[in-house]
Amino acid sequence: MARPTPLSGFPEWLPGERIVEQHVLDTLRRVYELHGFASLETRAVEPIDQLLRKGEIDKEVYVLRRLHAEDGDAGLGLHFDLTVPFARYVLERAGHLAFPFRRYQIQKVWRGERPQDGRYREFTQADIDVVDRDTLAFHHEVDLPLVVLEAFEQLPFPPMVMHVNNRKLAEGFYRAVGADDPSVVLRAIDKLDKIGPEKVRAQLAETGLSATAIDACLGLAEITTPDASFADRVRGLGVRDPLLDEGVDELVRVLDAAVTRAPGRLVADLKVARGLDYYTGTVYETVMTGHEDLGSVCSGGRYDALASDGKTTYPGVGVSIGVSRILGRLLKTGSVVSSRSVPTAVLVAVDDEESRSVSDDVARALRRRGIPTEVAPSAAKFGKQIRHADRRGIPWVWFPGDSTVKDLRTGGQTAADPAAWTPPLEDLTPCITEEKPS
């Protein structure tokens, strides 16, 4: 077999990079579980007709076929997000779930897109959602972004800033200035950053909106504040509407909470639209400082009907983190690194093959106290055994012959008892650090 080459769009990490990814996923899990979110995994496949219900992204779906099946396609495709499977799971298992149901879900998803920077064909998403039956209390729209921001603060990432808007605010405003179909305005405003205000203005004019109305819509889109002061600026535009007022009040509650609980990490940004039609309240987008070109790395919102079986409707609010998109960038640029490529904290040297069991005993004594330990694979010269550790970033080497342990970072070597010695706590796991660009 010739040496294979990587498949474009299907990222795979080296062991040290995988340790960074594990650290990120472990941190997300820890914070989510601290807030009482239950883990969920759904199967990788869904019936194709379910995957195509949203129409817009049908050509990205990977369809499955059994190689030698006579019946052609199995009627199954790989999921392209975690929202469609979650909605299906909630309907299927509703009788076994307790509502409101808080779940997180960290899994791979697949899209047959053309690979490019920050876009993969296989990538990991980390979603959290709260879903309830019939009605969902508003406070979840305040709580959810704060959980995600709490997780980001514990991760070796550049500062994440969440941009938040409210669909009621936008739709109420657009209707009040004369838009028959506010979703058309929303989609035009969504392109502001990409095509600029003049082209957006032209698009809006085509919909029959008056010049005054267009000025008002663009004025609204300009408003962004780090606190609830956006409300005064909206009122200053002189548009009055009950739905607009409701949206403003909701967004004020989100900002008021964020100012104390996640200062500097959440802003009201009234041009945030999110393309997807099913959002009905607060919507979230997140920019990674210094990597604005990646677009939103963490998005979501409130939806009144995540799922419905005709009798019962399940409203929810959810946010999805594009873990691979973030890590792809930070690992490629070397912005986050692990101090070692293995979990091992101690390598136990081997004097000669006859006494390997002595080294095994030392290793067992260390492991019993939770210290990740390897035994040297061969009784090579000690210099070679030390290089074995050094090449992997293993900080400590144990010599059973004279029962000493050597710190490879300082070169210091001291006598130690395998039944009692413990390395500094921070050596037990690899150290993940953010490298500041110099």
Next chain:
Amino acid sequence: MARPTPLSGFPEWLPGERIVEQHVLDTLRRVYELHGFASLETRAVEPIDQLLRKGEIDKEVYVLRRLHAEDGDAGLGLHFDLTVPFARYVLERAGHLAFPFRRYQIQKVWRGERPQDGRYREFTQADIDVVDRDTLAFHHEVDLPLVVLEAFEQLPFPPMVMHVNNRKLAEGFYRAVGADDPSVVLRAIDKLDKIGPEKVRAQLAETGLSATAIDACLGLAEITTPDASFADRVRGLGVRDPLLDEGVDELVRVLDAAVTRAPGRLVADLKVARGLDYYTGTVYETVMTGHEDLGSVCSGGRYDALASDGKTTYPGVGVSIGVSRILGRLLKTGSVVSSRSVPTAVLVAVDDEESRSVSDDVARALRRRGIPTEVAPSAAKFGKQIRHADRRGIPWVWFPGDSTVKDLRTGGQTAADPAAWTPPLEDLTPCITEEKPS
């Protein structure tokens, strides 16, 4: 959307079952990392020609096609095990890896099989392997099964017993009694449990083997011992061969280590064949006591050529645990259960919606000390809030009004300070217990 129904062969767990699965996977990970195995994940897809190299299982492969691609199949299929992708990864990344390379890999795999009890179309495997360049020291064949057995001892499973044989022993023996192609004998012996000794005898007679030789082969297959005493019984059969002797010596080393380090959990079983041709040394199979009908739930062996690029060959030894097969059985029969369906240890009650922020503050204080905490979703009557906790198995409910905390199991309620109170350590995570059948 009508209520969907489950897809046969694609298991999905309820939240409480998922907590059991997380506990199992966390335990495997902890033990593997204690022994210095690095985590690895490979992409879900491989080029179809790579997946088909082993011939025998081609019809089980799921092939991918982009729904609207003009070019038909993308030439990719879903991996059906973790060995093929690992071998490809080693070749592809050899220049970036440090050998011997110890990795574990816990991922889903897919097979288009007809679903039946214990057989899934999507399931989770947990593999560990050690792979080296050119040569691999024998002691890894002793170490690896002990790592896996150490993990099993910490899991809420019925006793696992590993059955071990050695390919050199078997092949040397079969050749010495006159078999030209020992793999033919191996495949016949592999069917012993299924078709019985008489039919195996008939199959072996067809290969031209003498009656005496067949008696010897069946005599070898009968030998199973919990220690190294199998060696005397093999010698008692009167067959002499250098490869046989080498195999016996190797298997003795495995048994000698296991007798002290995993007593009662590993037996020499000289009928263990493992179907796959690429094994060349120790081979492993594992039976879950009381669930023998599942077949082997953890298998593997030594292979001299896991991968080769023509210049360099990579020998290895590995074992794969069928996590879904084990859990499917134990969860279905209710043999392993979680004390709760959420990670939450404390539910903070809400007096009324106006004072929700008081409850939020209590929750924050508890989480700061690592206590998974939820705030009640609505300011319902306390009875209803308590039922919310009870239904999920949350053990503690906090009442911010009078700053008391109630143990739902005993009914006891005491005054507590959110900045200082901590539940018993064992309440911090769900308790996973093995239910003994009554």
